[in-house]
Amino acid sequence: MTDEVIIEATEDAVQRQYVYIEKVKEITAEQTSREGRQPTYDVRVFGCQMNEHDAEKIIGMLEEMGYSKASAGEQADVIVFETCCVRENAEEKIYGHLGILKPSEGDKRSIVAVTGCMMQQPQVVEKIKKSYRHVNIVFGTHNLHLFPELLYRYMSEGRRVFDIWDAGSQVVEGTPITRTEKVKAWVNIMLGCNNFCSYCIVPHVRGRERSRNKTDILEEVKRLAQGGYKEITLLGQNVNSYGNDLGLKDAFAELLYALNAIDGIERIRFMTSHPKDLSDSLIQAMKELPKLCEHLHLPFQSGSSKVLKDMNRKYTKEQYLQLIDKVREVIPDIAFTTDIIVGFPGESEEDFQDTLDVVKRVRFDMAYTFLYSKRTGTKAAEFSNQIPEKVKKERFQRLVETQNAIGAELNLKHEGLTEEVLVEGKSRHSDAMYTGRTREYKLVNFTCDEDLTGQLARVKIIRAWPFWLEGTAEPHQ
Ligand code: SF4
Known part of the structure; x- marks a missing residue:
């Protein structure tokens, strides 16, 4: 048997x-x-x-x-x-x-x-x-x-x-789904990745890029709107290349315009964007479409152009910084978040200083920081110049301290402001508080006399904590 x-x-x-x-x-x-x-x-x-x-x-x-x-x-x-x-x-x-x-x-x-x-x-x-x-x-x-x-x-x-199948050629529609959240929902727009960053196992386990049909995505989002969902986050390993496999050009920006027109949906987010594919048409869409939030998750991974080349990221430090400037010029209040890897094979102290330099120059609202982890089957796993764990951890510590200080400073700027918060329900911190996020993806815990779950509330920020904001809701109109 x-x-x-x-x-x-x-x-x-x-x-x-x-x-x-x-x-x-x-x-x-x-x-x-x-x-x-x-x-x-x-x-x-x-x-x-x-x-x-x-x-x-x-x-x-x-x-x-x-x-x-x-x-x-x-x-x-x-x-x-x-x-x-x-x-x-x-x-x-x-x-x-x-x-x-x-x-x-x-x-x-x-x-x-x-x-x-x-x-x-x-x-x-x-x-x-x-x-x-x-x-x-x-x-x-x-x-x-x-x-x-x-x-x-x-x-x-x-x-x-x-x-176990080696590869997926299909995009499967019609699978039953039970959403874990009631206010915001994830919507897959594509599967797989074609980029083969040298450290990443994802293309090996999720296969090549396969985009969903625009009509299937729009139908799903219309159903979500009818079900009371207010926010959607479009998911893909590299959403900027949505539609390329279907022979379409600029399809991601077009999809955003169509989604913006769906009644009931108040906010649209997307992740993840690869810097090499972030198009002018997407930046324009972010400027023009009221439902697209002022938040961009743009992983840079390393500030060193040499390390970026070894990572097969296909952009340099300078190109990344220019891209940030270009987006900020069009959308001045945008919040940036990012992913950073510390201790990639061959990373010298000078390379790491370049990473710190990007962190200080961009001033990210938040960064997901990772120690490089060797993954069997990836190109970087074969590199001989692996970095000792002790060195990786020490650099990681410096990076986290630098980023946390910047995040806390940026949070302080929100004190005294009134923010639009999409209310997600009771706060995990305290039963007396509600929780939600601003358009810039800031977590807000706040007091409120009534349960506004699923609605956009106006919240006065009374205190900025390093990783979240505390507020009180203004009377509901
Ligand atoms: S890091 Fe992202 S873009 Fe690069 S190979 Fe992995 S999934 Fe693809």
């Missing part, structure tokens, strides 16, 4: 999932009447927004199949891991979580499924096969939509199911 299950990649396979959803539903209905409780699920997500959004699809399918969310501390009937392989410590964490799940005698047995980017790496799948025998179902990023079929196969045949 083999572990492998191969399912053909046909259009029919997508439609067929609805048949499998019904089949699993019969099993869960029978379990519900037998045990007097609805079977439960627990979906654990690691990594980026793309994974968060994929998890919403897995949850959507599970709920369609008759599962409900497990309560905290309860061992769920189905546990799904949505994995990330961008950094080594993320992978180690996931192995740790999987190890904890190994059943001991007499334990209630859950069905354990693992998916996401890690599963696109053959060495990982081999390790799961051999060392994590309590994992029942393994599937990859390209066949996520087949989860009902794989789950049913496991339930009906009782043997482990492994189904």
